[in-house]
Structure formats: C-alpha cells, structure tokens
Amino acid sequence: MGKGDLTIKCATESDVPRLLTLYEHLVPEDARPDDASAIEAFVQFHKYPGSAIFLGEVSGALVVSCALVVVPNLTRRTRPYGLIENVVTHRDHRQRGYGLQVLDAATNAAWSFDCYKVMLLTGSKDKGTLNFYARAGFEQSKTGFEKRRIPVRS
Known part of the structure; x- marks a missing residue:
C-alpha cells in the first residue's frame, strides 16, 4: 500500500526493533523492552486473526505506525470490532x-x-490531536472509562 512518498505495510517480527525505536516518540x-520480550508480545498479538501493526515508511525509514486488534464478538450477529x-x-x-x-x-x-466498528481512545486533550482523529473519520460518540495499573502519561 502506498500513497505519495509513504509506503504502508504490516509489521513482521523483523520490524520489532525499529518499531520499538518509533515508540520512543x-x-x-x-x-x-528487550527485543526478545517484544517479539514474544508481537507473536501473542497476532493470535487474534486480522490484528496487525501497520507501518508507514518513507525512503525505507519508519515514520508512522498504529496497531489494530480485531476482537471476536458475540453481539452484532457475531461481527468483530476493531481497536486501534x-x-x-x-x-x-x-x-x-x-x-x-x-x-x-x-x-x-x-x-x-467485517468489523462493525473501529474504536480508539486518546488521553490527549490537545485540540490538534482531537481534530486529527476527527479528520481521520473518528467521532466522539461514546464516553470512555479505564482502570489503570500504571499512571496516566502527563
């Protein structure tokens, strides 16, 4: 998949070290995490069929990514949903x-x-970030709640 100078592909195990570097942003x-632990998590992640980590590259450099988890579901006629x-x-x-x-x-x-919806959450209150997600076609139509074991990012 490519548009303009960005090429998009699904991550493989060999991409994990580069992905960890991008996550520093x-x-x-x-x-x-060490590469071995990250690869183990990567393998577990892919046990959900349809789940993938999307990588965007410019001239071979990894510049953007997001993860999609396709979650099996018993409602909506058993259609799954996606979490980004x-x-x-x-x-x-x-x-x-x-x-x-x-x-x-x-x-x-x-x-x-065949996901019936795709959801994402952001902890950001920054208008630019919220507008970015709106431009991407996401709407604030639900109220999110979470319980955390680690503190919220500042």
Missing part, C-alpha cells in the same frame, strides 16, 4: 498526512474482516 519516558492503539508519528515527520494514511489502512483492514 509515543511515550518517551517508557523503558524500552499506539498511533505514533516520528516527530520529524508530523503534519504530512502520514497518520491519516496509516489510520485509513488500519480501518480498511478492519472492514475487510
């Missing part, structure tokens, strides 16, 4: 439409697995 204060998490763009590549493109790729993948 998402939560800079998080400790980086870990949306991140390298700080040097923001404001170029790459985030919109990777979210479109994840959403289209969810539709191809």
